Amino acid sequence: MEKGKAAVAVTKEEEEDKKRYQKALEIINATEATPEVCEEAIDLLTQVLEYRCGKYGELSAECAPAFYNYGLALFSKAKLENDVFGAPVQKAMVEKAIKQLKEDEQKEQGGGKENEEAGENVEEVEGEEDDVEEEENDMELAWRNLETARLIYAKEEGHEREVADVYTALAELSMEREDFETSISDFKSALKTLEGVSGAERNLAEIHYKLCLALQLSAKDPSSKAGIMREAAEEVQKAISVLRKTDAKPGELEGILEELEEKRTELLQSTNPVMGGAGGSSSQLGFDKPKLSSKTVVMQAPVKRQKL
Numbered sequence: 371m372e373k374g375k376a377a378v379a380v381t382k383e384e385e386e387d388k389k390r391y392q393k394a395l396e397i398i399n400a401t402e403a404t405p406e407v408c409e410e411a412i413d414l415l416t417q418v419l420e421y422r423c424g425k426y427g428e429l430s431a432e433c434a435p436a437f438y439n440y441g442l443a444l445f446s447k448a449k450l451e452n453d454v455f456g457a458p459v460q461k462a463m464v465e466k467a468i469k470q471l472k473e474d475e476q477k478e479q480g481g482g483k484e485n486e487e488a489g490e491n492v493e494e495v496e497g498e499e500d501d502v503e504e505e506e507n508d509m510e511l512a513w514r515n516l517e518t519a520r521l522i523y524a525k526e527e528g529h530e531r532e533v534a535d536v537y538t539a540l541a542e543l544s545m546e547r548e549d550f551e552t553s554i555s556d557f558k559s560a561l562k563t564l565e566g567v568s569g570a571e572r573n574l575a576e577i578h579y580k581l582c583l584a585l586q587l588s589a590k591d592p593s594s595k596a597g598i599m600r601e602a603a604e605e606v607q608k609a610i611s612v613l614r615k616t617d618a619k620p621g622e623l624e625g626i627l628e629e630l631e632e633k634r635t636e637l638l639q640s641t642n643p644v645m646g647g648a649g650g651s652s653s654q655l656g657f658d659k660p661k662l663s664s665k666t667v668v669m670q671a672p673v674k675r676q677k678l
Contacts, residue, residue, distance in 0.1 A: 383421065387417075387418055387421045387422065390414045390415075390417055391414070391415070391418045391435075391436065391439075393414055394411045394414040394415045394418065394443070395439065397410055397411040397414075397443075398411050398439055398442055398446065403446060403450060404450060405447050405451050408443050408444075408446050408447035408450065409447060411443040412440065412443045412444060412447065415436055415439055415440040415443060416440070418436045418440075419433065419436050419437070419440060422436055429518075429521070429525075430522070431522060431523075431525075431526065433522065434519045434522040434523050434529075434532070435519075435532075437515045437516070437519040437522065438515070438516060438519035438532070438535070438536060440515045441511075441512045441513070441514075441515035441516035441519065441539065442512070442516075442539060444508045444511050444512035444515065445508075445509065445512035445516075445542075445543050445546075447508055448508040448509045448512065448546075449546060451508075452546075509543065509546075509547060512543060513540065513543055516536055516539050516540050516543070517536075517540070519532075519536050520533060520536040520537065520540070523536065530563050530564060531564070531567065531570065531573070533560075533563045534560040534563040534564045534567075534570075534573065534577070535560075537556045537559045537560035538556070538557065538560045538577055538580070540552075540556045541553045541554075541555075541556035541557040541581075541584065542580070544556060545580075545583070545584050545587065548587075550585075550587055550588035551588070553584040553588075554581065554584045554585060554588065557577055557580055557581040557584055558581065560577050561574065561577050561578070561581070564577070571612050571613065571615055571616045572613070572616060574608075574609075575608075575609040575610075575612040575613045576609075578605045578606070578608045578609035578612065579605070579606065579609045579630070579633075581602075581605045582602040582603075582606050582633070582637070583602075585598050585599075585601055585602040585605065586598075586599070586602045586637065589602075599637050599638070599640050600637075600638070602637050603634050603638050606630050606634040607634055609630055610627060610630050610631065610634070613626065613627060613630075
């Protein structure tokens with residue numbers, strides 16, 4: 371009798387875990403995402419990890435998908451907050467600097483009011499620094515959870531697609547942080563992992579294209595720019611070649627192939643320094659929505675944020 375009750379309790383817990391996980395996936399894959407929505411997914415996946423790590427062990431195969439998607443949710447939230455608050459914060463800081471310069475030029479004698487305003491400015495800047503620190507923490511936690519998922523998947527054979535997905539997410543995270551060297555390395559690792567995997571043509575094409583973007587954004591040094599641009603163009607050509615091998619319906623990939631050809635031509639003709647940040651990674655050219663490196667072993671437990 372007692373065993374029967376225990377079995378029912380376990381089954382109920384498993385069902386609740388599956389529901390939480392499924393709801394989190396729906397949030398992560400939603401077309402429209404906000405920091406608040408991502409936070410909901412993070413909370414759900416925290417519960418999923420607590421349950422699965424307690425039942426199966428931190429480095430069990432059952433925990434890998436939760437670590438992966440928890441990392442994606444943290445990464446997505448950090449990116450969204452950066453897009454929403456990054457530009458206004460920078461603009462506000464510039465405006466403050468200009469205002470201060472004008473006041474200095476006027477050579478006004480210091481007064482209580484000016485000192486008070488200066489104190490307020492310091493408090494505002496400190497608050498902005500706290501926001502940046504939280505963003506960096508989310509990025510770091512995202513990396514740790516993604517890397518944990520990679521380590522788990524890499525222990526067993528048959529998870530090439532999953533490992534490639536993790537490498538791709540790690541590469542996108544590094545590109546967002548403008549660490550292009552690491553991003554390029556992880557994109558190449560993703561491509562190598564998918565070598566020989568049947569039916570992975572679209573995944574390969576997408577990774578080749580994203581690697582092209584990382585290469586393009588890394589071309590800061592004029593002396594090496596031409597070579598990097600040629601390498602980026604080669605990646606686009608590889609994406610084109612791979613897509614042409616797919617069993618897509620006639621006309622299904624026509625628009626994507628045209629854009630890739632234009633991108634390749636643009637790269638080969640490019641002579642101006644690459645401008646901008648990692649924003650170039652946002653173009654998907656009609657590929658599926660991306661699923662949101664180091665080889666050092668990370669902590670063997672759910673990497674969660676501290677409750678405030």
